[in-house]
Amino acid sequence: MGPLQRGGVTKMNTRVFSYINAWITKLQSRWQTIVIAIPFYWLLLFFLAPFAIVLKISLAESIIAIPPFTPLINFAEGGVLTIRILFDNFIFLMEDDFYVKTYLNSIKISGISTLLCLLLGYPMAYGIVRASPATKNILLMMVILPFWTSFLLRVYAWMGLLADRGTINNLLIWLGMIDEPIRMLYSEFAVYIGIVYSYVPFMILPLYANMEKLDTALHEAAADLGANPITTFLTVTLPLTIPGIIAGSLLVFIPAAGEFVIPDLLGGGNVLMIGRVLYNEFNSNHDWPVASAVAIVLLLVLVLPMMVYQYYQSRKTED
Amino acid sequence: MQRKRSTFLFSVMCFGMAFLYIPILLLIVYSFNYSKLVPVWGGFSVRWYGVLFESEAVWAALMLSLKIAVMNATFATMFGTLAGLALVRFGRFRGRLLFSGMISAPLVMPEVITGLSLLLLFITLNQLIGWPSERGITTITIAHITFSMAYVAVIIQARLAGTDQSLEDAASDLGAKPFRVMTDITLPILAPGMVAGWLLAFTLSLDDLVIASFVSGPGANTLPMLIYSRVRLGLRPDINALATIMILTIGICVVIAGWLMLRKQRQRDQDMQLAAIETLDREF
Amino acid sequence: MSQDIKNDENLWEVPNAVPLIKVQGVTKRFGSFTAVDNVDLNIYKGELFSLLGGSGCGKTTLLRMLAGFETPTSGTITIDGVDMTDVPPYERPINMMFQSYALFPHMTVESNVAYGLKRDGVEKSEIARRVDEMLAMVELSSFMKRKPHQLSGGQRQRVALARALIKRPKVLLLDEPLGALDKRLRTQTQFELMNIQDKLGVTFVVVTHDQEEAMTLSTRIAVMDEGSFVQIGTPTEIYEFPETRYVAKFIGSANMFNGRVTQDGADHIEISVNDLDTKFYIDHGASVRLNAEIWIAVRPEKIIISKTPPEKPGPNQLKGTIHDIGYLGNMSTYRVEMSNGMIVDVTAPNQTRYRSAKHDLDWDDQVYLSWAPSSAVVLQK
Structure with missing residues (x-):
């Protein structure tokens, strides 16, 4: 009986242990599931689901009611499902050249602003990388600091500078360079200034991160092999900083294209940008289906640059 | 390292910094202007600060914004940390691509789109389940958490990617269960990132105008909404005073935080150098 | 090479x-x-x-x-x-x-x-x-x-x-x-x-x-x-x-001794090393002054290690016990402790199989060290 009993106990033990083990494993895997699930479902509900609703409403018809659009899915008598999909809103956007012009203008303004940010940001990032360690930290902090202060107030600061009787005009008149104030506020020029001013740190930081990683020996190697500073820049530095240029440009271009505050405060009624049109369509005209359609089209315009950005981000984390 | 003075780089740097800071400096200077017309200097005065402090609307808006910012920062830090942890440490799991896409998309999504879509969601939810019954502090906070957590997740990801997984492996090798590994090793490593994330989420919330104006309801006016409604009609000296207070508060906080971090970094570099010299001395 | x-x-x-x-x-x-x-x-x-x-x-x-x-x-x-x-x-x-x-x-x-x-x-x-x-x-x-x-x-x-x-x-x-x-x-x-x-x-x-x-x-x-x-x-x-x-010290390893010049001839010098009862005899001249405190170095591989005492006592001889042995395969390093506690490193090729009957050097053995008059060098500082 002895050995048999012992065998039985061992078997029991094994079973209990395997049960406990399974339970622990389950708990552990569930612990991971919880860590993922909370942010995952939050984003699913509050980030992804809303887009489906925007899409749905963009296909509805505007009516005077609360909410001011027709339901997309109606349960008719007998349970027959009738779906009313109206592309009217999109056709409306295409036919009215006001919207087409606004989209094109948004792309033009944010494109040119991105280029200006690059022209200013690239040498600044390069200068920061080349500075001595102590200076480098101070310069970096100076670039990041405006980012922490209110965006709205920084845009407001330019209203005071650019106004007809603002600081710049006052200064120019005082210097005797002009007699009449130049109209700068409420123009495309002011919008360019505002976008470059607000977004240039977004250009500098990815460029800095990119350049900082480059081995200084690469520049020295080029010089050693006979390349003068300009050739070194064109054959080594520039090609190796393309990822930074792309990341920085997208970080400026995408939000700038949908910008609302800057065209509204600095551009006034004279500058057409899609973010502002959308805001007005929604808040002033209460045409929600058209506003939704405007949003969907804007999203389609920006989806390609966003995917490029995503691609570069994921490649960066893989490195 | 070769550090030749480049006149070109130096002048671009000076121009760039002037471009970034002169508007802010002027904003501050004109807040002490007696004149009601902002760009016309009428002598030094702090009268607009008085006007500002007497305004009940400003106080109410400030309190609302601070409340939202604190709640947002706390939740966004929690969710963002979980998300960052999941993306860096859990390897491949089902829905990972969708997850990482949803995490980084809010960073570049134009605010008008986020705002509009969230508002439509809240209206639809209200129709379907009766919640949220009214829009205001709750809806604004939810909206802010949604985009702030993405920023926190990015910070956490960067912090985690920079640390060695073997620290956690060592802890489990020494007998720590997964939960203990998390509390003993992972969280302390993440703590500085979480603090940075909290502060960033706080500022982002305090700064947001567009999304808040979409999802806010009647009566709930955040500080940026109040500022916007005043400045869109033109320059106002009391807004200069408000801007000065906000910019100086945040500026001083950031400079102190940066200085502390810098000092810590320097101390560590010095310690490492000392240690290296000591070893060398011992070897020879 | x-x-x-x-x-x-x-x-x-x-x-x-x-x-x-x-x-x-x-x-x-x-x-x-x-x-x-x-x-x-x-x-x-x-x-x-x-x-x-x-x-x-x-x-x-x-x-x-x-x-x-x-x-x-x-x-x-x-x-x-x-x-x-x-x-x-x-x-x-x-x-x-x-x-x-x-x-x-x-x-x-x-x-x-x-x-x-x-x-x-x-x-x-x-x-x-x-x-x-x-x-x-x-x-x-x-x-x-x-x-x-x-x-x-x-x-x-x-x-x-x-x-x-x-x-x-x-x-x-x-x-x-x-x-x-x-x-x-x-x-x-x-x-x-x-x-x-x-x-x-x-x-x-x-x-x-x-x-x-x-x-x-x-x-x-x-x-x-x-x-x-x-x-x-x-x-x-x-x-x-x-x-x-x-x-x-930087190139290879060396045993260094601090001593005083007792004889300074044209073709040789003799040094007595502080608290070691031996004289160092170097058969090449060096620019030193009589009674000057100097440093000398002897490379470990220049020292002969043996369990049997030298035939007749003389300069360039030391006695000690094996404190440690480092086996490197082709050779071994012996750390030999002198009477004053100083450690002298000696390397010797392992001509016989290590720990075979003929390989008789072991921990705590008393050993005799000696080297040729040309082996030691006078260091300037």
Whole structure:
């Protein structure tokens, strides 16, 4: 009986242990599931689901009611499902050249602003990388600091500078360079200034991160092999900083294209940008289906640059 | 390292910094202007600060914004940390691509789109389940958490990617269960990132105008909404005073935080150098 | 193995020979830190010259001044008779192989190697021909179209070498050329480097912290410490006749004794070492004063270890017990403790199988040490 009993106990033990083990494993895997699930479902509900609703409403018809659009899915008598999909809103956007012009203008303004940010940001990032360690930290902090202060107030600061009787005009008149104030506020020029001013740190930081990683020996190697500073820049530095240029440009271009505050405060009624049109369509005209359609089209315009950005981000984390 | 003075780089740097800071400096200077017309200097005065402090609307808006910012920062830090942890440490799991896409998309999504879509969601939810019954502090906070957590997740990801997984492996090798590994090793490593994330989420919330104006309801006016409604009609000296207070508060906080971090970094570099010299001395 | 046997003529020994590189009174300061302190150096054509020293000794700074990446605070550097003070790196007849190799990551092996010739505006067909030739020499012809990250460490090292040599520089500077390679690959690459140098007749200046590497490669070695040269000489000179304690300790290992000169003859000196009851007899003269306190060094492999006492007592003999044994396979290191507690290291080849019956040295054995009168060297400081 002895050995048999012992065998039985061992078997029991094994079973209990395997049960406990399974339970622990389950708990552990569930612990991971919880860590993922909370942010995952939050984003699913509050980030992804809303887009489906925007899409749905963009296909509805505007009516005077609360909410001011027709339901997309109606349960008719007998349970027959009738779906009313109206592309009217999109056709409306295409036919009215006001919207087409606004989209094109948004792309033009944010494109040119991105280029200006690059022209200013690239040498600044390069200068920061080349500075001595102590200076480098101070310069970096100076670039990041405006980012922490209110965006709205920084845009407001330019209203005071650019106004007809603002600081710049006052200064120019005082210097005797002009007699009449130049109209700068409420123009495309002011919008360019505002976008470059607000977004240039977004250009500098990815460029800095990119350049900082480059081995200084690469520049020295080029010089050693006979390349003068300009050739070194064109054959080594520039090609190796393309990822930074792309990341920085997208970080400026995408939000700038949908910008609302800057065209509204600095551009006034004279500058057409899609973010502002959308805001007005929604808040002033209460045409929600058209506003939704405007949003969907804007999203389609920006989806390609966003995917490029995503691609570069994921490649960066893989490195 | 070769550090030749480049006149070109130096002048671009000076121009760039002037471009970034002169508007802010002027904003501050004109807040002490007696004149009601902002760009016309009428002598030094702090009268607009008085006007500002007497305004009940400003106080109410400030309190609302601070409340939202604190709640947002706390939740966004929690969710963002979980998300960052999941993306860096859990390897491949089902829905990972969708997850990482949803995490980084809010960073570049134009605010008008986020705002509009969230508002439509809240209206639809209200129709379907009766919640949220009214829009205001709750809806604004939810909206802010949604985009702030993405920023926190990015910070956490960067912090985690920079640390060695073997620290956690060592802890489990020494007998720590997964939960203990998390509390003993992972969280302390993440703590500085979480603090940075909290502060960033706080500022982002305090700064947001567009999304808040979409999802806010009647009566709930955040500080940026109040500022916007005043400045869109033109320059106002009391807004200069408000801007000065906000910019100086945040500026001083950031400079102190940066200085502390810098000092810590320097101390560590010095310690490492000392240690290296000591070893060398011992070897020879 | 030593290079000085192979070369027919050692230019540094020829009076009035014109050096290829002439460093005169060069000092480099970074703020308050002096990296290189008033050094003079002549390097001759065809040499494989090593700058050897620990980290922070100034060897890399000196190399970078030769390349033109740093400007001397004072002093001049002349290469082939031309003063290099105002010549930027990209116009110097010198090329460098970087420690990190610094291969351009966005270019193929071929474009990396061709880079220098392109900058000089060499004709395309000529570039292609010379790139082919160079890659054939470093045996990388089949890797032409690869990017640097698709190569192994050893292959990258050879691309860097090919890229630096393709412009046929008068001098090639090598910064820790073998530092990133594993030990097995190192030995192999050392000999390849020597062959290539021999074939092309280019003057090499190598920076290294690895004394073994310097010993194998060099025609001459300059040992550096705290920004100055401690000793310059052939590997044999440096090893057999170290001038200072720093050199004796840095190159190989040495037992050092502090003693007082008791006899100072024309062909010999005798030293009594503090609290060791033996006399040191050295059969070569040295410029010392009678009764002066001096340091002497004896290399571990020059000492004979035995369990049987010497036939007759005399100078250069010590007695002690084996404190520790380090078995290295081909030989063993014995740490022998003297009566005063001092430890003397001795290495001896393992001619018999270790721990066999005939191999009788063991822990705590009493042993006798002795060495030839020519073995010990007098150190200057």
